[in-house]
Amino acid sequence: MITELDIADLKKITELILQRHGYDFRDYAMSSFKRRVLRILELGGLTIDTLLKQLSDQPDYINDFLDGLTVNVTEMFRDPGFWRLLREEIIPGILLNNKQFKIWHAGCSSGEEVISMNIMLKEMGLMNDVTIIATDLDTVILDKAKSATYPLKNMEVNEKNYIRFQGKYSLKNYYREENGRAIFNPELLKNVSFRRHDLVTGDAFNKFDLILCRNVMIYFNQALQNQVLKKFHNSLFKYGYLAIGTKESLIWCEYVNRFIVVNQEEKVYKKIKD
Amino acid sequence: MSRYNLHNSYKAIVIGGSAGSFQGIIKILSQVSAGFPLPIIMALHRLKHVRHGFVEALSIKSNIKIVEPEDKESIRKGIAYLAPANYHLSVELGNYFSLSTEEMVNNSRPAIDITLSSSAYLYRNKLIGILLSGANRDGAVGMKQIKDKGGLTIVQDPAECMIDTMPKAALSLTTIDHTLSIDNIVAFLKELQQHYK
Numbered sequence: 001m002i003t004e005l006d007i008a009d010l011k012k013i014t015e016l017i018l019q020r021h022g023y024d025f026r027d028y029a030m031s032s033f034k035r036r037v038l039r040i041l042e043l044g045g046l047t048i049d050t051l052l053k054q055l056s057d058q059p060d061y062i063n064d065f066l067d068g069l070t071v072n073v074t075e076m077f078r079d080p081g082f083w084r085l086l087r088e089e090i091i092p093g094i095l096l097n098n099k100q101f102k103i104w105h106a107g108c109s110s111g112e113e114v115i116s117m118n119i120m121l122k123e124m125g126l127m128n129d130v131t132i133i134a135t136d137l138d139t140v141i142l143d144k145a146k147s148a149t150y151p152l153k154n155m156e157v158n159e160k161n162y163i164r165f166q167g168k169y170s171l172k173n174y175y176r177e178e179n180g181r182a183i184f185n186p187e188l189l190k191n192v193s194f195r196r197h198d199l200v201t202g203d204a205f206n207k208f209d210l211i212l213c214r215n216v217m218i219y220f221n222q223a224l225q226n227q228v229l230k231k232f233h234n235s236l237f238k239y240g241y242l243a244i245g246t247k248e249s250l251i252w253c254e255y256v257n258r259f260i261v262v263n264q265e266e267k268v269y270k271k272i273k274d
Numbered sequence: 275m276s277r278y279n280l281h282n283s284y285k286a287i288v289i290g291g292s293a294g295s296f297q298g299i300i301k302i303l304s305q306v307s308a309g310f311p312l313p314i315i316m317a318l319h320r321l322k323h324v325r326h327g328f329v330e331a332l333s334i335k336s337n338i339k340i341v342e343p344e345d346k347e348s349i350r351k352g353i354a355y356l357a358p359a360n361y362h363l364s365v366e367l368g369n370y371f372s373l374s375t376e377e378m379v380n381n382s383r384p385a386i387d388i389t390l391s392s393s394a395y396l397y398r399n400k401l402i403g404i405l406l407s408g409a410n411r412d413g414a415v416g417m418k419q420i421k422d423k424g425g426l427t428i429v430q431d432p433a434e435c436m437i438d439t440m441p442k443a444a445l446s447l448t449t450i451d452h453t454l455s456i457d458n459i460v461a462f463l464k465e466l467q468q469h470y471k
């Protein structure tokens with residue numbers, strides 16, 4: 001088993017994916033990127049050379065590779081305090097000026113965050129007033145998100161978070177069990193469009209009232225975080241909100257002064273300057 | 275003459291702990307004096323949904339500041355850093371932290387192995403790794419990486435540990451330079467500090 005990779009190996013991989021496939025991982029945080037590559041090598045029984053060969057000779061392999069490279073771990077109602085804040089302050093804040101509004105989940109992974117959003121909106125009686133775009137780089141994970149189907153064993157965490165969120169009912173009201181899987185009511189995705197979008201190479205494509213990009217930029221270095229914040233700034237209406245992960249920070253980003261902190265604890269920001 | 279043969283070229287200390295390590299950590303932090311010349315990076319197993327209270331609990335008796343770093347925060351000496359709940363904590367070239375939500379490792383997030391392994395890579399022979407009491411094998415692989423890169427390895431004496439699985443796993447996987455009681459770990463750190471005066 002290979003337990004260490006040097007920077008030169010990682011560089012060969014990032015250069016090849018960039019040239020061949022147009023994905024740019026050069027500014028990803030190195031230690032997690034390295035662990036992901038090691039994991040891909042281990043799971044696939046590959047060496048650096050066979051990996052490089054596969055990436056250049058098998059055009060379809062890239063999607064599996066991206067799926068292995070990205071960290072897709074997520075939960076419903078992750079950080080329940082954040083979701084309570086959304087329900088009690090942020091969404092009411094948006095409603096002051098708009099009857100209908102748009103939300104972007106950037107890096108939505110397998111969709112737990114999107115389902116959580118719609119459960120919350122439904123309980124607030126707002127689901128029909130909201131349009132949601134959910135994007136990710138990883139097409140394999142987007143297919144999972146579209147299916148709204150999860151292993152039952154994941155539901156324990158989700159249920160606990162929902163209880164801490166103090167939802168109106170039981171999470172069980174929203175899914176049925178079948179063959180060890182939890183299948184969510186497809187109605188919960190009717191206002192959602194899932195799309196592949198790369199935050200690194202892609203452009204801003206619409207304007208939103210709320211953007212969630214939680215636990216995605218932790219995989220980027222500071223230079224890339226800075227670039228991506230500009231895209232989010234560009235994608236928000238004035239006075240729109242941006243939510244990042246609770247342990248992330250924007251303080252070193254050039255555009256930080258165009259935002260105010262709405263909630264420091266839950267890392268919610270509001271765009272105040274164009 | 276000291277038995278440790280210490281010097282002042284170490285750049286960081288990394289500590290892993292799990293079940294039964296809390297009192298030991300408290301003792302270490304309460305005995306280390308303000309202005310400690312290195313960063314102390316701690317990966318301790320903890321409840322994943324309890325975001326608050328741990329730093330406060332560790333801070334009560336500590337002489338040095340305890341911080342749960344945010345993603346990409348710079349690493350500074352004289353501060354004890356604690357891996358946040360439900361995130362793995364790594365160190366990066368450029369001397370800053372990064373967080374990740376990768377799968378659990380050894381059933382743990384934060385995983386001690388991830389913090390130890392990335393520290394071994396960054397600090398090489400300028401790292402001291404300390405592994406305390408615990409009920410699983412997390413940290414053993416990380417200690418081996420520290421040793422393989424020329425760092426110094428210390429485990430809490432299994433005889434003193436509430437649960438000795440963790441230090442024993444490290445002892446059987448790699449060379450451990452010193453097997454010490456918590457009191458001797460404190461003495462070691464005090465002596466180390468003298469070399470930076």
Ligand SMILES: C[S@@+](CC[C@H](N)C(=O)[O-])C[C@H]1O[C@@H](n2cnc3c(N)ncnc32)[C@H](O)[C@@H]1O
Nearest residue numbers: 070074107109136137138198199200214215216
């Ligand atoms: C840990 S998940 C975050 C899920 C959810 N937001 C949460 O906080 O639980 C990170 C997601 O970011 C996606 N991602 C990574 N790099 C990306 C990029 N350049 N563009 C878009 N999505 C990306 C990954 O595919 C992964 O699904």
